[in-house]
């Protein structure tokens with residue numbers, strides 16, 4: 001159909017041309033607005049234009065062009081916003097979009113799917129990190145709990161041990177004194193025995209002489225001879241007794257020597273034990289417990305506490 | 321819920337009640353039905369597909385409230401949700417049954433969004449609609465029937481929309497998600 005259509009027959013050519021020109025001007029405005037990004041712009045019909053089929057067709061085509069651009073911009077930005085906010089169910093509908101619009105929609109949807117997958121992996125990593133943090137926490141807490149308990153127990157047994165060691169060394173000292181006095185007594189006993197021995201020998205000699213003199217005196221010395229013999233027997237018995245005592249004193253002396261050297265070893269051991277106990281105390285409570293003011297060495301219990309607080313800080317980071 | 325929609329002007333001329341004929345009308349899958357309204361819901365633009373499918377001339381729809389094509393079997397709760405969502409500046413996807421001038425009806429999958437001017441101010445609303453898949457409509461229809469039945473148990477429009485909106489919210493809650501997730505579960509499984 002041309003300008004001279006049936007419905008246009010009432011118009012002059014000049015009027016018809018003016019109608020076309022007016023429409024071209026208004027459509028140019030719409031295109032300019034759209035080019036500036038105003039996708040609200042549309043061609044609007046007035047009854048005169050509606051009556052010209054070509055213009056009506058152009059009007060519809062221009063608006064369809066704008067409609068699809070408008071729809072695409074609205075829907076694609078909403079789809080991307082949703083994906084960015086983690087609402088991945090919101091797709092871009094490809095139906096109604098043709099050609100480049102459709103391929104672009106397809107591209108956006110695959111980007112959305114990729115984002116969803118990445119987000120899934122991030123969530124998975126986050127979940128496993130949190131699970132790891134939980135496991136780590138329970139291990140560290142149990143461990144520091146155990147260390148704290150152990151260090152409390154160790155500290156208690158070290159101080160018990162220290163007390164026992166002190167008592168032992170006192171007792172060793174006392175025993176050593178007792179042994180020393182025992183050794184001295186043995187020496188004194190030996191001297192006395194030697195004296196008794198000498199007296200007995202002297203007595204035996206005297207008894208012998210008395211026996212000889214008694215024999216010489218004949219009948220008159222008979223009674224004296226009996227006494228002299230008794231005295232000799234007595235001296236002999238004394239000699240045998242001192243021998244036995246000497247042997248026993250020697251045995252006692254040897255035993256005392258053995259005990260004394262044993263005591264010496266015990267004393268050294270107790271001394272070493274004291275040093276060990278000090279070491280344990282320092283390790284458990286820190287060196288400051290031994291020399292207050294010097295808190296450079298951390299004790300086991302402080303370390304356990306520190307480990308717990310460091311782990312707590314680390315876990316807070318991990319759970320972010 | 322707040323009815324944030326300003327009252328549209330009364331329909332021009334004799335706004336006759338169109339009786340639905342039960343005849344279903346469709347349009348092509350590659351077509352978009354487009355309309356724009358002012359902030360009150362008064363039509364400022366309708367494209368050629370809109371006019372052809374609804375059976376109206378441009379001059380019949382321009383300046384008319386958008387409920388011009390409202391189908392009586394559409395539950396009020398859906399439009400309440402539409403206006404509530406728009407009032408929050410959000411987009412909405414919804415299956416809507418529309419009434420053409422000759423009493424035929426046509427289902428659409430509508431996307432409705434606010435339009436903003438260069439200064440960011442709200443200047444109106446926009447909707448483009450696609451041809452829905454029949455299976456999607458079959459899935460949404462029972463929900464709408466339920467909402468409509470609820471509405472018909474109440475004497476006033478106000479009570480009706482309150483009751484069916486509550487029912488809609490409960491249904492969505494039971495399915496454990498949002499309305500958006502509900503509509504997208506239908507779109508994702510039934511539309512291509």
Ligand SMILES: Cc1cc2nc3c(=O)[nH]c(=O)nc-3n(C[C@H](O)[C@H](O)[C@H](O)COP(=O)(O)O)c2cc1C
Nearest residue numbers: 357361386387389390391399416418432445446447
């Ligand atoms: C951009 C836009 C598009 C709309 N499209 C439709 C539509 O296609 N069909 C419809 O019934 N209502 C549509 N509405 C909603 C109507 O404005 C109205 O709320 C609805 O028809 C209910 O009418 P009623 O309140 O008179 O019951 C649309 C609203 C907006 C803002």
